[in-house]
Amino acid sequence: MTRSARLGSARVAWRHSLRFRLALVYTLVALALVSVIGLGVMTLLLRSMDQQFQTRLEERADTLAEAFLAGRQGLGKSPGGTGTYTMIVGEDGQVLAATPSLRQYEKTPFPFTGQAVVELNGSPARTATRKLGDFGTLWVALPEDALLDARQSATSALLLALLVTPVLMLIVGWWVGRRALADLGEAADLADRIDPTRSVATLPLPAREDEVHRLLAALNRLLVRIEAVQAREKQLLGQIVHELGAPLTVLKASLARASERTGDPEVLRAALVADELTFTTQDLMQLARGQLEMKVAWHFIPAATLRGRLDRLVPGTTFTGNWNGMLLCDPDRLTQALRNLLANARRAAGPAGTVVLQLEESDQYVCFTVRDSGPGLPAELGDRIFEPFVSGSGSSGLGLSVARQIAVLHGGTLTASNASGGGAQFVLTLPGAALGDEEEGLEESQETLNSTS
Template sequence: MIRSAPLHTARVAWRHSLRFRLALTYTLVALLLIGMIGAGVMTLLLRSMDRQFQARLGDRAEAVAERLTTPQLGLRQKSPPTSGYTAILDEQGRVVTAAAGLGLENGEPFPYSGQTQPEVRGTPMRAVTRAAGTFTVWVALPTDDLVVARQSATRALLFALLLTPALMLVIGWWVGRKALANLEEAADLADRIDPTRSLATLPLPVQEDEVHRLLAALNRLLVRIEAVQSREKQLLGQIVHELGAPLTVLKASLTRAGDRTGDAEVLRAALVADELTFTTQDLMQLARGQLEMRLAWHFIPATTLRSRLDRLVPGTTFAGHWDGMLLCDPDRLTQALRNLLANARRAAGPEGNVTLTLEESAEHITFRVRDTGPGLPPELGDQIFEPFVSGSGSSGLGLSVSRQIATMHGGTLTAGNAPGGGAQFCLTIPGAALGEEDEEAEETVSASA
């Protein structure tokens, strides 16, 4: 059985999403790979360009040296066009002739001797020398092309490092959403399964991938859980049935014996039998589950409920306004309040006080049970209402059943510690104000009863 809650009631935060983590992981991997590969490719490209530039510079120097040593060749060929500078030096390193752009006079010392990367007139250059007989040929070319190429390659790499991860993150998120759509739908459906009722299996995707295997394993687990729950409920029901009849007879016999003899031990034994009877009722409630419990609505005086509770839990102090009317199932509400009072009595001890206060408003009726015991353990919190969880030495079923009964009445049951010390439980049900339709329904219920 599946609750009628809407789909997608609890969305996973993006930082906890599996598809986001997958997309982020692939994005970081892509960033690392692009950075490494891009840096390697850029390094190889720049080295290749540097070698080509150095070869072009060497070819230029070789051509000038060859024309200088072979005058006939120089008469037939023109120097290849270049944007660099050329100078011819003598054995003492003085200028024999130089390009006009260098601004050097013949015979003066050459200022760029020994420099492979000089700066000529503010322009970075790369220079080589070649021997040409008794002369030295000096050729320099500007490195502007290399600088521009390096800057272009660096910008292209940075652009790839910025754009590609962003695209990878968006595409990875979209692909992950498509790939994990079946898993997300199954998670929403699983969140709507009520484990206290019959379990439902999760829908399987068409493609038999890892998600299909996971959901199939969960379905097999759900089937096993349902089988175990069914056996447990059946066994628990049989045990309660076997204990119920003897305890009822024992309780009646001890009550009559106590009334006849007045023996305190017999009366105490009757109270123990009464405690066991209510425990078996709680176990039966747990075995049947909330689905099988039905409420028999009655419109009763609040004093009737107080009288029943006074007999079941002697020593209770009643406060508040008990002169009104209640629309409830008297047996179930008595069972719920009796469980709260019995727990409070155990917590308060023989010398402590237990108070049941009735507060009534136009919309709600609140029963406030307070004791003078040590209070509720703070580490339990709301778990105290789970079956077999107890902070007072009881079976741990009473509070769970009491909350279940309050819920079926359309109300709530909360727990906490009172400001002055001790535990405090508040059971709230809708008020007893009736409209015309409710009055007709109540008359029908009373007539059938």
């Protein structure tokens, strides 16, 4: 998966984003507050409405009782207005008189004795009574339709608020979080594009000196310290390699002369170890300098010359393909890259295993394929096997990283996989078009030199 694909999948995972979590927390807090406050306000409102209704009922009962006792108003024309039910109950429990809507109860026993709420004409009504001296009792009922409608309206409003508030709060919280964290998101995108192997850039700071500003400023200070540490590490590594270079050169030359004089197998083995150390120091030097400082010196050489170098450096390699052509490359760098691949292959295959280097050439490409009979590449490493100090065969982990850098500097690629027949397979491909152009240029230069001479 490429970096852009990883970034795209990270942006899709909105459920794990800080903006979403902040918006969700903001929504839950708002929902809790609305629920508590809404329930409290609705309880107080309904209680107040209930008290007002009860007060209205009591006042209407008092008014009707006073009017009856004073003889100023007749039953059924109460000063409390329409919508009130009244009956006069005698001492013997018989209904003496009633409002027109309750005429059916006159001259019958009173049916609602001891009931605070009764059902009248399909609606609940709350009742109150007043003594009328020796005459009897005044019974008053007031319908609760308005009170029930108010309760239902308040409940519906609260439920609507509980449903709408989370949606609105989530949208508002997401929008506010997006604006508040915009600088942090841009800084994260920029940080993902920073290549620590080239240079460590600082992150832009927002204009507001808030928590995001403090965080990015702290990250910038950390990046500066990282860059300073990397510079010191590269400087120290370069000094170490430089100190090792001169003794290794002398040792390598001495062993070469000794092997030519004596032919002792132990001396030959020591010379190979010296070669191994020399290439390791070259890898370390390349790591210390970085890819940008590696230069390519182009030469037009026979492929057989490259084969001879590699055969001497990694004995036991089987060469296949066409090695009779010419190659346009940096011989030292290409030898270093292929030698690293062959050394890793030999290390994985063991002394009794096989290592094969195949050369294929066309007008479009020059392809070197290294195969071994070892156990193959660990599946969990993947493309990380080309990172520095990552190894699947017990080596230093520098050879493959340097080999890929050399391939890239030549305009080519280096890939790794497991061969179908077992073992690992590395394919180093160089562009063939540049080779053809350079070859024609060299031929033209040679013809010019010949005509001049």
